[in-house]
Amino acid sequence: MTTRGERRWPILDIVLRDLLQQEGLAGVTVLAGAGGLDRPVRGVEIIECHGLSLPYRPLAAGILYYLPAHCVAATSPLLDVLVRHLADAGAGGLLLHGHRPARAPASRAGSRAATAGLGGARSQEPSGPAPAPHGPSGDERSAHGQLPGEPAPAGWVEPEREPRLPRSFLLLAERLRLPVLDLGPVSVTTVVERLAVSRQDALLAAYRRCDAAVQRILEAWREGQAVEAVVALLGEATDGTCDLVPLPGYPQVDPGKVPPWVDQGPGRPALHQEGDRLHAAMVIRVRRRVESAYLIHGVYAARPWQDFVVQRVFAAAAPVVHSMLEQRLVVWESRLRSKLDLVQNLVLSTSAVRPEVFARAREAGWDLSGPHTVVLLRVPDYGSVVRSKAWTDAEALEAESQILDLLERYARSRGWWVFGVVPEPGTFLLVLRRQDRPVWRADEVRQLMAEAVERLHQSGHDFAISGGIGTIGSGVDGLRRSYRDAKQGLHLGYALRGPGALVTAEEIGPERHLYGWYRSADAQAFIEAVIGPVFHLPPTQRTALLETVEALVRARGDVSRAAEMLSLHRNTVRYRLKQFGRRTGIDLSNPQTFYLLALALRAYRASQT
Structure with missing residues (x-):
């Protein structure tokens, strides 16, 4: 919740504390609200007043408001009201001239203050720069509202040279953390000039930070670093943190993982400030065989022109990250297509095998002269599983890849050579061979698959998996016969024993020969x-x-x-x-x-x- 005096500041401004450290502003004194010196400021405006009244006017966030000396009254309750309005608007602070030498002779006393309803409030006769070419400003009027040289009203009493500010006014400013500054010998013009110079310096430094960050990202891309490393640089190079996560349910965004302020359009960074932290997010969409999307989310400390830097660095990094993600998908799909093509020719097809297929099989580690066993696993009613988990195409492919990888890794850890593919959604085909001996039993393969499926359930894949284990065969004909037996065992095992059954061809018995008729x-x-x-x-x-x-x-x-x-x-x-x-x-x-x-x-x- 945003409370009074705690607003979401525009980040592209200069922090007041840094502004006061500029050359020429050493004489400025902080009277109250030192806790709010980290407020950004983007301009200076003068509060114009007539006599001792402060008329209502719209106030803006991040503005330093200058109250001329003739508007400061020692006992005026209007200062408390002004502080509240400035804090509510998110102003950068209040500038005062509490110590200014007299410029004109002592003016005659008058009853102007009593007429304004401020009782015995005392004000200071201003002194300052020469009148402007277009006439005297409000700052050049005397404490009794007359221009220099004009006669003062009768009864006017000479005010004190240094009016004291109301204690309630300073206490309220301190509580609201609204900086109240006494300019002392510094003119308002100097503050405006220093602010302009500081903003230009900060903008120049922001351009340099932006260029340095883009150069680091391009160097990482040329060196062939992983896309995660490039995204990490996207945060590190701009003094923050950044990570890359798959975007679930795109374009139906999951509210639990994607902030509502994120622009779902691809390649467009969105910025959002929470307290003193700047959040930046951008959607990268990649379309190959399926459409997938990723979210780049960074968190940065608020500093001058940080939003300028982050937005431009994100925009420059978007095509780099997109190309790297697309290249990763191309490599993954080509590798998957190559393995599947090999299985199609050797196992699933009934046509003669071409010589180049044998050469590719030898490169992949196949020993076609030795025995192999084909195992066919399937998730029963896979479409219902996908719908119940609300998977997108990309998420379903990722889950299939994880399952196949776990099956292969577990088989290798138990001393088996394994070559696995996903011939169709929810189906996993494994070609197995013992590396330590040429003979094994079908029961050994079934036990291996039962243990692997149990590992899958422990890893979070909590759906049933049915399977058929083929006979042991050598050569291409033996592979294809083993595949047919595994396929018949998968279907008949599911039909006769229900989901989750792992059966061998021998367990089905002669009934497997009825599979074609069924x-x-x-x-x-x-x-x-x-x-x-x-x-x-x-x-x-x-x-x-x-x-x-x-x-x-x-x-x-x-x-x-x-x-x-x-x-x-x-x-x-x-x-x-x-x-x-x-x-x-x-x-x-x-x-x-x-x-x-x-x-x-x-x-x-x-x-x-």
């Missing part, structure tokens, strides 16, 4: 003929009936056991079975129709994977 048009017609009427029911009712019938098949027709498997009452199971028989016309007490029902259910589950 996914054929004849099988679809058979499924429709046996249980087709159930598919016309609402989804919840259809699911309940199919689950009940499948439990009955696994229980080999025992209703009580099926009820235990479903955690339902026997009467509920009987009611559902009666509904199923009425819909399909199947007599569940007939062994022949019961066998056809079991086959149709297996074919249906296998076709759904």
